[in-house]
Amino acid sequence: MYDIVNGLINTTFGWNWPGWVIALISHLLVTTLLFAIAPFQMLFLTYYERRAIARMQDRIGPNRVGPAGLLQPIADGVKMFTKEDIVPAAADRWVHFLAPCVVVAPTMLMFAVLPWGPGMVPVDLNVGLLFFFAISSISAVGLLMAGLASSNKFALLGAMRAVAQMVSYEIPAVLSLLAVVMLTGTLSIVQLIEAQAGLFISSADVPGVPDLGLGWFIFTPVGLLAFIVFFIAALAEGERTPFDIPEADSEIVAGYMTEYSGMKFGLFYLAQYVLNFLLCAIAAVIFFGGWQGPGVGWLYDRAISPANPDGNWVFNLLAGFLGVFYLLAKTYAFFFVMVWLRGAFPRLRVDQLMDFGWKFLIPLTLVNIVSAAIWVALLRWGPEQGITFTQNWTPILRWGVAFAVTLAVNIVAYIALARIFAASQAEQGRIDLDEYRDTLTATLR
């Protein structure tokens, strides 16, 4: 944005404004845009989810308000705003009031590091990924506030579950991303995307691969496993089925949201859907190349950018549109998968969820980190790191060997861990059936 604004003001109009003014203008513009976009994302996602899941259930879904029901979320929003805001008498008023804000704020902040297109990142932090996940955990505080302040047992249970779940699933999520970070050696999201140029093989790994913007990490075994783990963890963090335990409507009514009504309830929903959107987006960014796709790189090469100040702004626009299109397409595809899972799966129980996270996902990510190390060692390291046997291999051979080895490691790890996990699940907490029957029937006379 800075480049565009700078180009517009200083080059096109020739006003020669100082850099900080331009930075201020561009940041304000970006913030305004994001705050306008985020709620609309949420509105559209609710509509999208309802329509998609209705189709899965042989229904039509909302189709009454506006063309094909497109205005349904607006109507819902109006309903939310006009509803009475009820605060329970026994609730802690201020905490009850603050909780939705605390939940929503971090999700908005997370937009700060999300790159939408080439050169279209609000802030290119060099620790963007860390920022993203650090901020996302803050909303757990808000959830706990909501649960505690409501003085409702269901809310309390829901908040406990939510916090436990979010804290637990941060770990596999971050660990799975760690593997990717090891591949690239950077925490900057922009650089992560740029590393995914290429055609099924990242051009960073094998020089000379044509750049079609398809060198995504998902095409590597490490990235694939990391993606699976990350997506599962994202489901848990975003409280999506089968991990929507904190707000399991059939068990604890609405979890921490039980005592909220009106727009406060709406804010929780907003936070949740925005978080889902962001998680899908970040999954798209990290594993599916974000805005990378055929044509974007070619266009961006001809656009105004720090590397190429003489470019044409038309290409900026084109590259931007194409990049945003790619990103949103990927994001919505992931969201569709989330909806699909919601349509297809029951939810787990809270202890099973914990077991799954701690006993299956975390070991799996740890194995994946080992694979990532192998990958890095085979592809990047040379004699100076003490790896000599790959010295004479061509890059493509290195890549092939690394691919095969990591694939084998990951598949074996997955199957073995799944078996072990299943066995442990079967054993753990197992009471001998006869004994159990005896305890039950002992009361009979």
Add this chain to the structure above:
Amino acid sequence: MTVKIERGQIVTVERGKRTARRLPGMGLLDGMAVVWKHWAGSFRKNQGFNDIHGVFTYEYPEERPKLPEAYRNMPILLYDDETSHELCTSCFQCERICPPQVIHMTQAKDPATGKPVPAVAEFVIEYDACMSCGFCAEVCPFDAIKMDHEFELSTADHQKLTVFKEQLNRPISYYERIAPTMWAEVRDGAMKKLQGNIKRRPDVIGMAPNLAEKIAARRRELEAAAAAATAPAAPAAAPAEGRKLTPEEKAAKLAAIKAANAAKKAGDTVEPPVAPAGAAPADEKAARLAAIRAKNAARKGEAPDAPPVVAGEPAGEAPPADEKAARLAAIRAKNAARKAAEGSDGAPVEANVAATEPAAAPPAAGAATSAAEAATAPADEKAARLAAIRAKNAARKAAGGGSDAAAPTTTGNVDSGGPGASDDAALS
């Protein structure tokens, strides 16, 4: 594992995975595949009963469900399109069977005589408490109450759900449209009963009140008929020629029935005048009807296994099942006897007077009253007066219709055909 038993077996259901699955998580993928199939198939409509894919939503206000004929929602009352007469005779069957007791009705009364007629004066159904069981339609012997297909009854006004006769009335053609075969099954019987009932309904009683113009038309016809009757006996021949459904004839027929009844009672004790030859066909019909009715009354009077029950007999002697019937018969017989007693004085006079000049009716009636007073005990005074009024009416109508020969004819027929007559005679 299975165990054989008679006509089947006991099967222990197979738990868990049927096949050794390749990878953990395949069951989840299977489920996703099923959902995907539904998602992909949902861009077309569900094809019907044997299709399990595709959207099966009814987009309701645009797309109306096709209701089967038997569908029942709320009860409605039917009336005949042609005559605009309601089929309901207020027999109270539906009110009695209604499980939540939401049907209320009052029977129509002849304003002149106060005698109940087979029509309903007011009919109320509390739709809000109706449970749509359909019993009322099932028990109705006249097929007057049927179940509607209209289901959009929601309203913000609770009071609206107490539905009166005006809102309940639907033409038969409406019901025929929503349930053609079900109506076809009962149509003939229902229409026959309706024709019978119309004959017993004076004035505009029993006509659908929401058809104001029809009622007005009918009123005009009745008035015209009355006006025509004041003219000399010239129109007397008219009913004989005018074949069907002219209002005059209908009125005449009605009058004939009335006169016949009165005369019949009179004729029980007093030998009627000789029936003139060549009676009008319209009168003949009425006479036959009266005869049938009398016969029926007689049949009811008979206990199945005993000779005709005499009024004076104590009810207890009859077998319990027939007790009620016997008592009913006794009451009816007593009434008839009473009427006969007074009729012996009044009716011939009346009949004669009616035959010659209508203006003489009031004195005749007066004579009848006085005769009745003289003849009966004080307890029967009321009944006597009632009978007198009825006789007066009959006389007036007989005069109005111009069917001078009606009364004698009928009495003759009845006398020969009705065992009820002898019954009555015995009682008196």
Add this chain to the structure above:
Amino acid sequence: MPRLSPEELRERMARDLPGAVLEATPLRVAPPPAHGPQPAPFVTSDTVVAAGQIVEAALYLRDTLGYAFLSDIAVVDYLADGIFELVYRFYTIEGGDGLVLKVRVPRETPEVPSLTPYWPGANLHEREAFDLFGIVFTDHPYLRRIYMWDEFEGWPMRKDFPKQGDKYIGAEE
């Protein structure tokens, strides 16, 4: 296990549980009408058991005869005779007809030993009977009202319970 008819059951119980089987006296089902023929008295063909020995009789059915499935406990209020009759219904899982034990208790002191310690499935049946008829099941672990609220007074299924107007709705009517 042999399937038994009520007569056989009476015979065997008279042999094995002396004193438990009572004579099934005819019951007047309803108060006699003021006039008209009297309704026939109700003579049951089922086994009538002394209230104190219902547990023994039930256990006899279960342990000796194999009628282990307690299907139903119904209460009938014979107001005219001043008794409650409890109808216990037992089945075998072999199939076939069940056996019926009937227990008659006076309306004034309706007390019956509870079967719940032996058949936990009798729990809700007995609570229902307590709630609606006021039958007191001694030894019942949790004899509380089940349908009506705890403060409710009266036993709504008894024949002498006022059918219209009570203290909750229009007492004066």
Add this chain to the structure above:
Amino acid sequence: MNTGKLAFPMPLPAGVGTPSAPGGLEGQTSQEKPVRISVRRSRVDGCSTKDPAMFKTEELQINIGPQHPSTHGVFRMLVTVDGETIIDLKPVFGYLHRNHEQIAEQNTYLQNMPYTDRLDYFNSMANNQAYAMAVEKLAGIEVPERAEYIRVLMVELTRILNHAGALGFLINDMGMWQTQLAFGMREREKILDLFEMASGARMMCNYFRFGGVVRDLPPEFMPKLKELLVAMPAFVDELERLLRENEILMQRAEGIGILPKELALAYSVTGPVLRGSGVPYDIRKAEPYSVYDRFDFDVPVGSVGDVYDRFLVRIEEMRQSKRIIEQIVEQLPDARGGHINPRARQNVRPPVGDAYARIESPKGELGFYLVSDGSPRPYRYKVRAPSFINLTPLGDMCRGYKVADVVVILGSIDIVMGEVDR
């Protein structure tokens, strides 16, 4: 274990056959490998509240219900939890109580028929059948053969629709967002269409009369029914594919809410819950009523008695119902003789006496106990409601499991509050 005391004299009779040989509950026989399930159940007595050395935890009382999304109506469970583990559970009834029996004693026999629809409003046809059978037994009314076939047809359709709905609700309680419920409802709608064709109403059918049914099947009924019989296996197969081997469902259902065979019998539970526990007791086989002795069908039983078994038993019962319906379609006497609409029986006056009739309703044994005093109104009218009695073991089944399991166990019992509270 105090086998001598507990054991019912015959564990399960050999005549009807027991699914499990002496090996016991797991269905272990010599040929079969034992069913391995894990009972994920905490030991209630070992919880930390009792141990002073541990952290002090507090027991929490939660009211699940009466206004809770998954209590299937207005039903309350007073749950004492330690963390998420159930320590105690007491069902509280009566929110839908309307004293159905008292109402019925004020009505004539026929007038009660539509009220029985409202008992278990999912299966009005089954209720109708049980009540009609009781009155017919009491008054000695014969039912023409065709009417019997139509009745059985309707009740078996009811069974399919009930199980389709019940499984959908069970899965919904497990958290699958209505997908299976929508599929089940789709099939249910088709069956309701059939009911509507025959009786005029979708749910409150009021179709049976003493000595017959209201009216004969309309001509368009049979073609539609045959179409439905094509769709039904596809639906059941799809349900199995979607859920049967789903790992999450198995996690949620296996070893949850175990009700052993002995306990199931002692608790008087009936229907799929009893059969899921491994007792092959089906009144249609045990004491065949109506024309059930003319059809071939199997009785599915479970081996462990957990939620998963009940789930599978219901699936299999839908198949068996479909089988019965196919046989009815073949055998249905098409002679219109024997008026199946007994209009004359509107005023039944049974002689003095009592009668009990029971059927295998989709939820279990549904019985009507009637005492007649010779008047047109029943002197005593008692409903033995299956969902009500099946709730008795709920506390025992839930103890030691998690809060999330309570709704699943409740869903697997399959209750309808109209019948529970009556």
